[in-house]
Amino acid sequence: MTDTLIEIRNLHKYFGALEVLKGIDIDVRRGERIAIIGSSGSGKSTLLRCINFMEMPTSGTIALDGVTLGTPRKGSGGTVASAERVYSERELCGVRERVGMVFQQFNLFPHMTALQNVMEGMITVRGRPANEARDRALSELAKVGLSDKVEVYPGKLSGGQQQRVAIARALAMDPEVLLFDEPTSSLDPELVGEVLRVIRALAEEGRTMLLVTHEVGFAYHYADRILFLADGRIHESGTPDEVLKNPREERTRNFLARFTEFGF
Amino acid sequence: MEYTWDFKVVTDNFHILLRGVGLTIELWAIAFALGLVLGLAISLGLLSGRRWLRWPAIGYVEVFRNTPVLIQLIWFYYAFPIVLGHQLTPVTAAILALTLNTSAYCAEIFRAGIESIARGQWEAAKALGMTWRTSLLRIILPQVGKRMLPAFTNRAIELAKVTSLASVLAVHEIMYQGRLLSSTYYRPLEILTVVALVYFVLIYPGSWLSSRLERRLAARD
Numbered sequence: 001m002t003d004t005l006i007e008i009r010n011l012h013k014y015f016g017a018l019e020v021l022k023g024i025d026i027d028v029r030r031g032e033r034i035a036i037i038g039s040s041g042s043g044k045s046t047l048l049r050c051i052n053f054m055e056m057p058t059s060g061t062i063a064l065d066g067v068t069l070g071t072p073r074k075g076s077g078g079t080v081a082s083a084e085r086v087y088s089e090r091e092l093c094g095v096r097e098r099v100g101m102v103f104q105q106f107n108l109f110p111h112m113t114a115l116q117n118v119m120e121g122m123i124t125v126r127g128r129p130a131n132e133a134r135d136r137a138l139s140e141l142a143k144v145g146l147s148d149k150v151e152v153y154p155g156k157l158s159g160g161q162q163q164r165v166a167i168a169r170a171l172a173m174d175p176e177v178l179l180f181d182e183p184t185s186s187l188d189p190e191l192v193g194e195v196l197r198v199i200r201a202l203a204e205e206g207r208t209m210l211l212v213t214h215e216v217g218f219a220y221h222y223a224d225r226i227l228f229l230a231d232g233r234i235h236e237s238g239t240p241d242e243v244l245k246n247p248r249e250e251r252t253r254n255f256l257a258r259f260t261e262f263g264f
Numbered sequence: 265m266e267y268t269w270d271f272k273v274v275t276d277n278f279h280i281l282l283r284g285v286g287l288t289i290e291l292w293a294i295a296f297a298l299g300l301v302l303g304l305a306i307s308l309g310l311l312s313g314r315r316w317l318r319w320p321a322i323g324y325v326e327v328f329r330n331t332p333v334l335i336q337l338i339w340f341y342y343a344f345p346i347v348l349g350h351q352l353t354p355v356t357a358a359i360l361a362l363t364l365n366t367s368a369y370c371a372e373i374f375r376a377g378i379e380s381i382a383r384g385q386w387e388a389a390k391a392l393g394m395t396w397r398t399s400l401l402r403i404i405l406p407q408v409g410k411r412m413l414p415a416f417t418n419r420a421i422e423l424a425k426v427t428s429l430a431s432v433l434a435v436h437e438i439m440y441q442g443r444l445l446s447s448t449y450y451r452p453l454e455i456l457t458v459v460a461l462v463y464f465v466l467i468y469p470g471s472w473l474s475s476r477l478e479r480r481l482a483a484r485d
Contacts, residue, residue: 089396096391096392109403
């Protein structure tokens, strides 16, 4: 069991002719909590989504727990934008089981209750028996404070409640890493707090997590490292104090200025 | 207009009409069940990124949806055996034509339904580690079924009515039996009125149940 859980090397991602990620190198240590900040279009969501292969990297490698994923495509070369590595569905499913993701739009399954949503992965992907999955799901929902909503359908839950169910759903799979893709960006301001509190509890537990967020204050208090992404590259990287309080780059300073422009 | 209604002809020979009901139900049940399954398979072709799968699927759907069912029935009974080198019974030909016809409509319904499910649902299923197939079966299709239920029940009702065309191939379903009685007793008005009533009694409960089901599913949202 290595200390480095995720190793990303020279990650490039093209969408057609548009290069969104222009060579990303990151090491994520076990238990490290990383916040990724940046403007829209900087590639931060794309980067996150490459880690669990929601987006397929165009070139570069991603290694999980020391194992580099995919195999080199035979006879590669040709245009810059062609994918260099081949990944089997089995391999990708295996990775996604181990890497949990929480989406900006929650993406709960509307035809299932909160409890069934949380149970689904355990039953369908892990093959656990229903009663075991049920007990675990109940406990996860209790941890996010939704024991009284277990039989409710997502349509009847508030955004904050839905997102908490989504977090419970991801946690029920015992992920080694948690990816949060702007988890509070779709929420009304009053509901942001209840979700951040749940994420804070996970951070305090020492879970390995990558959080793409605009909640810079939260990132300051709970991240071990902040990555500022701009134009598809990591523009600045460091501790919260370094990046947020004493940014070296002008671009970072300009980005952060917006958070204090209308402060009071 | 002067006309003396005489329903005695019908009441005396009602059992002959009823003999047709069994076959009507058989045609409908087999064609609908197989049509649904085949329709799902074809819809996956319609949705495929691969042109060699998509274009034949589109061709298939367009042919069956843009030609009269009557001609499809006649073709499968008279022309297809020439291609096949083997004669089909009227019932087999009818079931074949009705199944393929239903599958074309169902394919379109499935395709539209699947495309209407938000991408986020696929992503959430993928993110848990589900394969494409499992995502489709556990997450996507249940939502499609609910959303497209009105379209599917419309198809079921349409098919129930269209089975009457199989009478042209001398399949002994309700319509055929009705026309048989008509030509034997020269009372088409009474006989065909009752035939229409029989269809109504068979089909209406299905209509009613499906609108109840739709309402119940909608209430859950």
